[in-house]
Amino acid sequence: MLSANSGPEALKTLAELRTRVEPLALVLADQRMPEVEGVEMLTRALALFPEAKRVLLTAYADTAVAIRAVNAAQLDYYLLKPWDPPEQLLYPVLHDLLTSWQATYRPAFVGVRLIGFQWSPLSHELKDFFSGYLVGTSKCTADDLPVVICPDGQAISHPDKAA
Incomplete structure (x- = not known):
């Protein structure tokens, strides 16, 4: 107040x-x-x-x-x-x-977004990895997928889970 x-x-x-x-x-x-x-x-x-x-x-x-x-x-x-x-x-x-x-009221989303193919093993591995940590659209092409979108807007194509 x-x-x-x-x-x-x-x-x-x-x-x-x-x-x-x-x-x-x-x-x-x-x-x-x-x-x-x-x-x-x-x-x-x-x-x-x-x-x-x-x-x-x-x-x-x-x-x-x-x-x-x-x-x-x-x-x-x-x-x-x-x-x-x-x-x-x-x-x-x-x-x-x-x-x-x-x-x-709908607060603005702040978090990581994952964009990938439905049947992509890497997309599912990353989704499972993020969901284990309770981590909840960019202009990218099919060749870029999977893509992780960070809260600051940075897009990471084909991310490495170890990094």
Whole structure:
């Protein structure tokens, strides 16, 4: 969980997360934040992290703004202040949204990939070797197979198990 004291600080944090290719599950913004309103913050978050859930905290007087923001920032939810007690009025909503995000989140694959022929003895030996260590497409030709793709993208054709 990350927090920010102002809209610009929050936007800077979002940009840093995007640069580091970090996943983001949920953005919670107050409509009346210093320097940047919540709807603008969530609209910009949508551009950076379209898969993240977006929640706007708003006062009853800003209900019309929140309703317009449902389309502008593609809000997943808005909460009217006060949301006390949070155990009943805030946490269950956030829990449901995080559960929904997690159900569809697919982290990027980081690991070794093996590409080979179905009946190739070496392909099967390498597959068995990797599966023993619980190691879970490149542009290659049939002459290159089997190929091992490393996490850094390096492709090794006809690898030697001893190496």
